[in-house]
Amino acid sequence: MTVSEAALVGVFCMSLVFGILAVLYFLIRIFTAGIRKFESRRAEKNRS
Amino acid sequence: MFIEAIQKLIQGSGFAALTCQSVVMIVLSLVLIYFAIVKKFEPLLLLPIAFGMLLINLPIPAGEIGLMDGPANGQAGGLLYYLYQGVKLGIYPSLIFLGIGTMTDFGPLIARPSSLFLGAGAQFGIVIAFIVAVALGFTPQEAASIGIIGGADGPTAIYLTSKLAPDLLPSIAIAAYSYMALIPLIQPPIMRALTTKKEREIKMTQLREVSKLEKVCFPIMVTILCILLLPSVAPLIGMLMLGNLFKESGVTERLSSTAQNALINIVTIFLGVTVGATATAQQFLSPATLKIIFLGLMAFCFSTIGGLLLGKLMCFLSGGKINPLIGSAGVSAVPMAARVAQVEGQKANPGNYLLMHAMGPNVAGVIGSAVAAGILLSLFR
Numbered sequence: 001m002t003v004s005e006a007a008l009v010g011v012f013c014m015s016l017v018f019g020i021l022a023v024l025y026f027l028i029r030i031f032t033a034g035i036r037k038f039e040s041r042r043a044e045k046n047r048s
Numbered sequence: 049m050f051i052e053a054i055q056k057l058i059q060g061s062g063f064a065a066l067t068c069q070s071v072v073m074i075v076l077s078l079v080l081i082y083f084a085i086v087k088k089f090e091p092l093l094l095l096p097i098a099f100g101m102l103l104i105n106l107p108i109p110a111g112e113i114g115l116m117d118g119p120a121n122g123q124a125g126g127l128l129y130y131l132y133q134g135v136k137l138g139i140y141p142s143l144i145f146l147g148i149g150t151m152t153d154f155g156p157l158i159a160r161p162s163s164l165f166l167g168a169g170a171q172f173g174i175v176i177a178f179i180v181a182v183a184l185g186f187t188p189q190e191a192a193s194i195g196i197i198g199g200a201d202g203p204t205a206i207y208l209t210s211k212l213a214p215d216l217l218p219s220i221a222i223a224a225y226s227y228m229a230l231i232p233l234i235q236p237p238i239m240r241a242l243t244t245k246k247e248r249e250i251k252m253t254q255l256r257e258v259s260k261l262e263k264v265c266f267p268i269m270v271t272i273l274c275i276l277l278l279p280s281v282a283p284l285i286g287m288l289m290l291g292n293l294f295k296e297s298g299v300t301e302r303l304s305s306t307a308q309n310a311l312i313n314i315v316t317i318f319l320g321v322t323v324g325a326t327a328t329a330q331q332f333l334s335p336a337t338l339k340i341i342f343l344g345l346m347a348f349c350f351s352t353i354g355g356l357l358l359g360k361l362m363c364f365l366s367g368g369k370i371n372p373l374i375g376s377a378g379v380s381a382v383p384m385a386a387r388v389a390q391v392e393g394q395k396a397n398p399g400n401y402l403l404m405h406a407m408g409p410n411v412a413g414v415i416g417s418a419v420a421a422g423i424l425l426s427l428f429r
Contacts (some may be wrong), residue, residue: 006179022165031269
């Protein structure tokens, strides 16, 4: 493997790491928003 | 007659088989034992590694079964040969991840998911070390194993190296754990060089409280996503998240307690001794080891730089609400890297409490380095 090929692999790897963690970021945002909404509704129901 | 008997005794002992190289390795193992006991450099792992090194470099006369020798001529293999199968098959690192999972609180990461980007940025050193290692003549498999030192995650480094470049395992394991122990010395100068005093003084607002339901759902969600996207990472992420589920579910206290105490301690002993036992003179005393030590340090430095630069970017994008110091904690090494961020933050502003904020990128770094290892494994296996 040449250095330029290694650099390409490196860029690819970093992009994948960022890509996977970015997907995870959005999933966490969506899930936690959903869970918090669910919990606040449940709390409201319990109160009433 | 008497002299003959003495001669026979000496020839049958290990003294006759001692070589200069094995003496050097024995001295080196004693130095490591000193660092572990006196200097307390990651003693839980360095001590068994150093002792394994000592055991394997004490020569055994011809005809005797060595500790790392496999079964031959109907005779059973050495003790460490069998224990080493746990490393070779990637069992021990995964079990250690199970224990780490039971000890990790992902709350700060769930409260501020953008920490994931800091954990990703702090994998920068892996790539730089990989490229330089290829330039220095290592094969892509070896370069990937060396690069992963930058992830600052011992079990991940051992897991990847055992799969891609088992010959380099002792040098990489020792370099990874030594640098992890040296984080309080390596990171602060880089942190001060890359941030202004004003940035280091930034006080961050308190993180929101994370509910139990969020904490229970998190490991399940990460497992499904990561393993679907990257099946090669299943042993590490799967075990990490299983351990965390034990902890957060609150219904498996006994399992959680076993995984974070007895199990992790037993596996650490087996892992340490057997990794140390792979450090024979022929494998360890080579120019490659020196290169690995240099590349490992470089990987650590660049990972810190990557995390800090991402931290600076997030500081800018958030309008100065995020202290860039927490970016340096993206290099796994839980919780030492987060503690270093806390100490540096407090030096700049005594009223600054960054520990919980730094724990987010810190645990994100564990996920990030496991993901990076999975990618490298998929590419080069």
